[in-house]
Amino acid sequence: MENLNHKKLLNLLRNKGDMTKLELSAALGLSHTTINTYIEHLTAEGLVETAGFGESAGGRRPVMVRLAENSRYFFGAYFAPERVVILAVNLPGHEIARRTIVPSPLFEETLEAIQNVIGDIIKKKKLDPSHILGVGMSFPGVVDSERKFVEYAPNIGLRSYCFRDFENRLGFKLFLENEAITAALAQRFIDSATAGKNFVYISVAEGIGTGIFIDGDIYKSSNKKAGEFGHIKVADKGLSCKCGRTDCWELYASKTALLRYYREQAGDIPAADDKTLLQMLHRAFRDGESPAIMAVREYTRFLFRGIEAILLSLSPDEVIIGGDLGELMEDIVSYGVNDLKLNSRFFGYEGVPIRVSAFNETGAILGSALLPLYQVYGQEA
Numbered sequence: 354m355e356n357l358n359h360k361k362l363l364n365l366l367r368n369k370g371d372m373t374k375l376e377l378s379a380a381l382g383l384s385h386t387t388i389n390t391y392i393e394h395l396t397a398e399g400l401v402e403t404a405g406f407g408e409s410a411g412g413r414r415p416v417m418v419r420l421a422e423n424s425r426y427f428f429g430a431y432f433a434p435e436r437v438v439i440l441a442v443n444l445p446g447h448e449i450a451r452r453t454i455v456p457s458p459l460f461e462e463t464l465e466a467i468q469n470v471i472g473d474i475i476k477k478k479k480l481d482p483s484h485i486l487g488v489g490m491s492f493p494g495v496v497d498s499e500r501k502f503v504e505y506a507p508n509i510g511l512r513s514y515c516f517r518d519f520e521n522r523l524g525f526k527l528f529l530e531n532e533a534i535t536a537a538l539a540q541r542f543i544d545s546a547t548a549g550k551n552f553v554y555i556s557v558a559e560g561i562g563t564g565i566f567i568d569g570d571i572y573k574s575s576n577k578k579a580g581e582f583g584h585i586k587v588a589d590k591g592l593s594c595k596c597g598r599t600d601c602w603e604l605y606a607s608k609t610a611l612l613r614y615y616r617e618q619a620g621d622i623p624a625a626d627d628k629t630l631l632q633m634l635h636r637a638f639r640d641g642e643s644p645a646i647m648a649v650r651e652y653t654r655f656l657f658r659g660i661e662a663i664l665l666s667l668s669p670d671e672v673i674i675g676g677d678l679g680e681l682m683e684d685i686v687s688y689g690v691n692d693l694k695l696n697s698r699f700f701g702y703e704g705v706p707i708r709v710s711a712f713n714e715t716g717a718i719l720g721s722a723l724l725p726l727y728q729v730y731g732q733e734a
């Protein structure tokens with residue numbers, strides 16, 4: 354979509370719901386005639402439709418306009434170590450379909466399965482392929498969106514993979530991005546009132562990814578690698594990282610690290626999957642059991658060591674933590690801030706809110722489908 358004002362108008366309708374032309378013209382600072390022309394264009398494209406009448410201000414009741422919900426569609430595929438979630442959303446960003454598959458050891462087979470799922474959703478939902486504007490894919494790793502290339506995503510075993518062939522086979526435009534950035538995008542999209550224009554989103558899962566928003570837009574730098582805070586060195590213990598270096602932040606502050614601390618502290622805990630173990634840890638922490646407190650204390654110290662680096666280097670309006678620790682992360686952050694007083698060790702950022710995203714990993718799932726929407730329609734909140 355070329356016209357920036359068209360984008361602004363669509364995003365306004367997405368954020369505010371039904372509006373009259375008068376309200377649109379006031380919000381965008383454009384004349385009534387210009388708004389009329391835009392609405393005519395967008396209606397002709399099928400993107401906008403009338404939505405009944407608003408309140409009268411004395412004369413005729415004004416016509417309300419809204420986004421035509423099912424006029425365009427966007428797909429997303431979220432890659433995690435043990436699953437790939439495929440999602441479809443419509444023009445306002447509402448979910449219309451979701452499937453989960455188990456990835457194959459052969460990446461090409463996983464891609465084929467994704468393609469089949471997309472085809473199946475199109476068929477079952479009777480979507481017009483010409484109204485599907487792209488497929489977003491999110492990876493826990495270093496992604497070069499422009500070259501459609503994943504440089505390195507160690508947690509899903511992917512290195513130097515170019516997606517152009519797949520894009521051709523699929524027949525839809527592909528948009529690739531790092532997982533934390535897609536989660537940050539969902540945060541900004543859903544939560545535009547509170548997610549400020551300058552914020553850093555930290556995604557804590559098997560590793561740590563960060564998404565940086567500056568002036569309301571994704572910041573990646575010209576070499577596309579900004580935001581690799583997960584690999585800054587935070588210790589001197591010689592733990593080796595999948596990136597080839599040692600003592601990276603994610604080795605000390607990821608979910609994997611937290612569970613390692615708990616196992617070390619608790620000693621004889623039964624073998625269990627990560628989710629069960631996290632629940633055990635959370636219960637034990639709330640009950641004040643010493644091994645859980647010790648594990649969380651160690652974890653929180655390292656988590657905030659990285660957050661400090663982010664605050665000191667970027668000075669964002671806020672830091673939002675997502676990932677898959679669930680409610681436990683709420684407890685960890687308030688423990689760090691209130692009990693360990695970790696937010697006041699350095700001057701100057703005591704007031705910066707550090708909050709936990711309500712989306713958890715669902716943010717990155719939704720964000721992968723919002724990626725093509727964002728690229729096509731921009732994000733003029």
Ligand SMILES: [Zn+2]
Binds near residue numbers: 594595596597598
């Ligand atoms: Zn590393």
